[in-house]
Amino acid sequence: MEKMGEWEQRSLINELTQGREVARQLQAYLNAPSSSHETRELLLLRIQASYEKALSMLSCNASLSTDQLPQSSELTIGMLESPPSHSVSPRREDSDHDFKEEDKKRKTLPRWTQQVRVTPGAALEGPLDDGFGWRKYGQKDILGAKYPRCTRRNVQGCLARKQVQRSDEDPTIFEITYRGTHNCNLASHVNHLSGISETQEQVTSNPQRSSSSMAAPDMKVEDNLVFSLPVMGNINFAENVLSSFISPTATSMMNGDNLLGNFPNSETQTLTGVYQAVTSSTNSPTVGLDLPFGSDDQFHPNFAFDNNGYFS
DNA sequence: ACAATTTGACCAGT
DNA sequence: ACTGGTCAAATTGT
Numbered sequence: 001m002e003k004m005g006e007w008e009q010r011s012l013i014n015e016l017t018q019g020r021e022v023a024r025q026l027q028a029y030l031n032a033p034s035s036s037h038e039t040r041e042l043l044l045l046r047i048q049a050s051y052e053k054a055l056s057m058l059s060c061n062a063s064l065s066t067d068q069l070p071q072s073s074e075l076t077i078g079m080l081e082s083p084p085s086h087s088v089s090p091r092r093e094d095s096d097h098d099f100k101e102e103d104k105k106r107k108t109l110p111r112w113t114q115q116v117r118v119t120p121g122a123a124l125e126g127p128l129d130d131g132f133g134w135r136k137y138g139q140k141d142i143l144g145a146k147y148p149r150c151t152r153r154n155v156q157g158c159l160a161r162k163q164v165q166r167s168d169e170d171p172t173i174f175e176i177t178y179r180g181t182h183n184c185n186l187a188s189h190v191n192h193l194s195g196i197s198e199t200q201e202q203v204t205s206n207p208q209r210s211s212s213s214m215a216a217p218d219m220k221v222e223d224n225l226v227f228s229l230p231v232m233g234n235i236n237f238a239e240n241v242l243s244s245f246i247s248p249t250a251t252s253m254m255n256g257d258n259l260l261g262n263f264p265n266s267e268t269q270t271l272t273g274v275y276q277a278v279t280s281s282t283n284s285p286t287v288g289l290d291l292p293f294g295s296d297d298q299f300h301p302n303f304a305f306d307n308n309g310y311f312s
Numbered sequence: 313a314c315a316a317t318t319t320g321a322c323c324a325g326t
Numbered sequence: 327a328c329t330g331g332t333c334a335a336a337t338t339g340t
Contacts, residue, residue: 136317138332151331163331 012054019050113177115167134162147171 026043134152141148147166154160160178167173 135315137334139318140330140332143329149330153332161331 015050015054019047019054022046022050113175115173115175144168 022043026040026047029040029043134154136150136152138151139148140151142165145165146168149163149165151163152161162179163177165175165177167175
């Protein structure tokens with residue numbers, strides 16, 4: 001990966017555009033005496049978040065070029081080249097070619113991890129979904145870990161997989177590990193992204209819940225926005241999280257109006273995204289997330305990660 | 313009926 | 327041998 005890919009470039013542009021729009025919105029609010037201090041502060045936070053994300057993307061690429069692991073601090077997305085070597089130890093023959101190929105490289109697949117913190121009562125920042133459809137195919141209790149690890153793969157026959165695990169130390173942090181690279185229809189994915197700014201325009205002009213960016217409340221395929229605006233992100237994030245990690249029953253309890261009910265003022269929410277590069281990646285720019293909630297206190301208490309119902 | 317998830321078992325890596 | 331990743335049948339939901 002010598003250069004920033006088109007996808008990342010678009011994401012970056014999108015992020016900056018988003019920041020600009022929110023700045024404009026802030027300007028409008030500043031001129032409106034009726035606007036609350038909280039609202040203005042939130043907008044400010046959003047702008048900061050956008051800039052940080054954009055910088056993260058840039059620093060990520062910079063570190064790639066210098067072959068350094070992007071160490072980070074908060075809000076860093078990092079990717080590295082995968083090791084050139086890969087073991088070729090044939091495994092099952094019954095799976096399709098792609099999976100077979102990937103299984104050979106289980107340990108050497110391009111891989112990177114994002115950590116996302118979900119802070120109760122805070123606004124969402126950070127990528128929500130990557131626009132790809134993921135299907136859960138395994139869950140495993142990890143030794144020494146309080147919470148099980150759930151594994152997903154792309155539903156489009158794509159090589160990419162991801163694992164989600166909740167941090168033991170800080171239950172509000174979720175570690176998402178992406179493995180492999182997307183070979184599915186990235187074009188549509190990019191188109192999807194390109195439509196974001198438009199949607200965001202709507203969002204910024206209308207801070208209320210917008211159906212245009214609201215996927216079906218309990219959608220199974222996570223085809224939501226990547227880098228949604230924080231305001232909408234709260235909802236999208238929640239729904240993605242819920243639909244992905246919580247039982248459908250729980251999801252139905254949490255999504256839609258119920259969810260909004262939990263967020264009477266979504267602008268006061270903060271979800272701090274903490275992206276941390278852990279391993280490597282070759283070219284998959286997947287930076288979206290779908291994460292479980294970690295805010296046990298604010299969200300449904302029964303959704304504790306260690307509950308059976310959490311991942312089920 | 314179809315799709316998604318769960319879960320026990322198998323396999324690979326260390 | 328142990329741990330983690332994946333498969334696939336069974337189960338559950340839509």
